[in-house]
Amino acid sequence: MKNTKTLGAEMSLYVQSALHDAFPQMIPNDFEAAVVPTADPRNGDYQCNDAMALAKILRKAPREIAAAIVEALERPARTAEMVSSLEIAGPGFINFRLNPEWVADRLLSIEDDPCRGTPQVGEAKTVVIDYSSPNVAKPMHIGHIRSTVIGNALDRLHRFCGFRVLSDNHLGDWGTQFGLIILGYRHFVNPEALEASPVQELERVYVESYRKSKEDDAWMDQARRELVKLQQGDEENLALWKKFVALSMGEFEKIYDRLGVRFDLTRGESYYNADLPGVLTRLDEAGLLVESDGAMVVDLEAETLGVCIVRKTDGGFNYATTDLATVFSRVRDFEPETILYVTDERQQRHFRQFFTVCEKLGVDVNLEHVWFGLMRLPEGTFSTREGNVIKLEVLLDEAERRALEIVRSSSPDLPEAQQRDVARAVGIGALKYADLCQNPQSLVTFTWDKAMALDGNSAPYLQYAHARIRSVLDKHAAQFPADTLGDARPACALPPEQALGLKLARFPEAVLGATRHYRPNYLADYLYELAREYSTYHQSVPFLKSDDGVRESRMRLIRMVADTLKTGLDLLGIEAPERI
RNA sequence: GCACCGGUAGCUCAGUUGGAUAGAGCAGCGGACUUCUAAUCCGCAGGUCGCAGGUUCGAACCCUGCCCGGUGCGCCA
Numbered sequence: 001m002k003n004t005k006t007l008g009a010e011m012s013l014y015v016q017s018a019l020h021d022a023f024p025q026m027i028p029n030d031f032e033a034a035v036v037p038t039a040d041p042r043n044g045d046y047q048c049n050d051a052m053a054l055a056k057i058l059r060k061a062p063r064e065i066a067a068a069i070v071e072a073l074e075r076p077a078r079t080a081e082m083v084s085s086l087e088i089a090g091p092g093f094i095n096f097r098l099n100p101e102w103v104a105d106r107l108l109s110i111e112d113d114p115c116r117g118t119p120q121v122g123e124a125k126t127v128v129i130d131y132s133s134p135n136v137a138k139p140m141h142i143g144h145i146r147s148t149v150i151g152n153a154l155d156r157l158h159r160f161c162g163f164r165v166l167s168d169n170h171l172g173d174w175g176t177q178f179g180l181i182i183l184g185y186r187h188f189v190n191p192e193a194l195e196a197s198p199v200q201e202l203e204r205v206y207v208e209s210y211r212k213s214k215e216d217d218a219w220m221d222q223a224r225r226e227l228v229k230l231q232q233g234d235e236e237n238l239a240l241w242k243k244f245v246a247l248s249m250g251e252f253e254k255i256y257d258r259l260g261v262r263f264d265l266t267r268g269e270s271y272y273n274a275d276l277p278g279v280l281t282r283l284d285e286a287g288l289l290v291e292s293d294g295a296m297v298v299d300l301e302a303e304t305l306g307v308c309i310v311r312k313t314d315g316g317f318n319y320a321t322t323d324l325a326t327v328f329s330r331v332r333d334f335e336p337e338t339i340l341y342v343t344d345e346r347q348q349r350h351f352r353q354f355f356t357v358c359e360k361l362g363v364d365v366n367l368e369h370v371w372f373g374l375m376r377l378p379e380g381t382f383s384t385r386e387g388n389v390i391k392l393e394v395l396l397d398e399a400e401r402r403a404l405e406i407v408r409s410s411s412p413d414l415p416e417a418q419q420r421d422v423a424r425a426v427g428i429g430a431l432k433y434a435d436l437c438q439n440p441q442s443l444v445t446f447t448w449d450k451a452m453a454l455d456g457n458s459a460p461y462l463q464y465a466h467a468r469i470r471s472v473l474d475k476h477a478a479q480f481p482a483d484t485l486g487d488a489r490p491a492c493a494l495p496p497e498q499a500l501g502l503k504l505a506r507f508p509e510a511v512l513g514a515t516r517h518y519r520p521n522y523l524a525d526y527l528y529e530l531a532r533e534y535s536t537y538h539q540s541v542p543f544l545k546s547d548d549g550v551r552e553s554r555m556r557l558i559r560m561v562a563d564t565l566k567t568g569l570d571l572l573g574i575e576a577p578e579r580i
Numbered sequence: 581g582c583a584c585c586g587g588u589a590g591c592u593c594a595g596u597u598g599g600a601u602a603g604a605g606c607a608g609c610g611g612a613c614u615u616c617u618a619a620u621c622c623g624c625a626g627g628u629c630g631c632a633g634g635u636u637c638g639a640a641c642c643c644u645g646c647c648c649g650g651u652g653c654g655c656c657a
Contacts, residue, residue, distance in 0.1 A: 036596095036599090037596095038599095038600090039595090039599075039600075039602090039603095040600070040601080042600095042601095043600065047599080047600090049598090049599060052599080052637065052638080055637080062637075089600075090599085090638095091599090091600085091638075092637085093599075093600070133657095135657080172657065175656080175657075176656080269657090292654080292655095293654075293655080294655085295654070295655055297654075297655090304582085304583075305583095305653095306653065306654070307654060307655095308654090309655050311655085312654090312655045313654095313655060314655080318655070318656075319656075319657050343657095344651095345584080345585065345650090345651060345652085346651060346652060347652090347657080348583090348584060348585085348651085348652070349584080349651095349652055349653065350652090350657080371585090373585080373586085373650085373651095374650080376650085406619070407619095410619055411617080411619090426619090437593085437594085438592090438593060438594075439593085439595095441585070441586085442585090442586070442593075443585085443649090443651095445592090447592090449606095450592065450606095453592095453606080454619070455605085455606085455619065456604080456605040456606060457593090457594090457604065457605050458605085458619090460619055461605095461619075463619090464619050464620075465620090467617075467619095468617055468620085471616075472616050472617090475616060476616085479616095509596090510596095513596045514596085516596080517596060517597090519596070521594075522596060524594095525594065525596095525604090528594095528604080528605095529604095532604090535620060535621065536621070536622090538616085538620080538621085539612090539620070539621045539622080540621085542615075542616075544615090544616050545615070545616075579617085580617085580619075
């Protein structure tokens, strides 16, 4: 199963060799034939547009070229089994219509494959995915959800395509804020509040200490001394810092559990602390280190990226230095082909700088910044200072609460415990899907209703379609215990069945597209279309009341739909309950 | 000022890198539960793809200029 190609790729190969047969010695070596899905099903299932592109090279009319390609495809009957019709249309499009019986065979051949026919393009490749990365001593808020949810989907997608994935939660657990927090903690901490809600209390302490530092220079100086003590390994401060990290992690873990997110590594910035001086040495040896206004920088003016500061005037290191140390460490330990960084758009310049420095150093890894649009509120950006942040915990609670309301009214016969389970899957699923179904790079204005939409193009729509199929399958098993679906072919007699079959066979294309382009919404779109086609089908034909033979083949088909929906939702990190 | 991103139906957004008559959801209007989950389905209506040029067989997509919004641009991360 590992060598399966997508349908488009398979047909592209046929066209490629047909081209060389039809026009020997005339096709440029680098020309790659492409057969792509049609935008409009009226034009067929797939189309090839190469005749137009080749018109200039071959100095022939596009339709003439198209005719020659079709002839070469048909002469050795290359595509006879796979393709039921080939037509030339318009200026020179070649339209392919797939043979439904061939598609049905294809579905049977991929049914037992856990990857459902997805080519293992990541085999023998390692990718590190750096995402979520909240700051210690601050609660996670709605600004963290996109990185976490998108990063996690990319994580799952890459594993599915055969990559060895190392997900790494690069915590903000080191930096200048700890001087203020330690000092603030000693003076302002409220033990009861710390007990009840540790991170909230730590944040309060930080905010108060920060405020005091603005009006009290002595306080600021003391904070700096506390920071230096921490950095020099002072036992007392180190113990406090460890406590802050542990308390924060405890709360982050609760959120990650609810979101179904797990990391292979949690190496915060502090992990690389000892490597920082070595970064400077390496830059210096490469002749990249220059002094500027008392700071040590890498000059990127030639790349129009300004300068990248790697050591501040006060001798401290910063973000860029830590990121460089992190890359060196990851390359040394894991030899990744690619490292993905999933952060918001504001960091684009930082990553361009830092990637450029890596390139100059000859670091052998493909670095990708997968950025997403900043989440904002209708009244503008949110910030701790404005006091308008929405904590992630509150958001998750509200999502589950809203879902529970719907579950109670729509499925009153489910037991209470199951209602809660369903509400959790539906509420959290809706929240994730709202983020995953759109282009990550678009701006997002947060509204409660939008973030947890429960109808239309939403997770519950997909979950509902899935649960409905499971329900039908269970009823079928109860009513027709003699039916053995294993012997049935998936139904492909009616147009909606053919459309569903083709859709199922295209699952790998959706997965690969989403993975290659770092765009989970390609998969979300696909799943929505699949569920919609199923819902139409569900409405238009009987299942349990259809004739013997037909019944089994319909069951087989819709079981494949349910399995594909479940697999696809899982890739987005969304649960698919058996009943909703 | 420079850089990056966005501008598509009343609202929220897709549109996989240049393909054929631009699609969904929500909101609106009209239909479908004695049948397998109505969290559903079917239909109607809704568009100068920000504006103006250009490139070519063909542009929402590529190029140039402009308008509007967002974000960033040396010691925060």
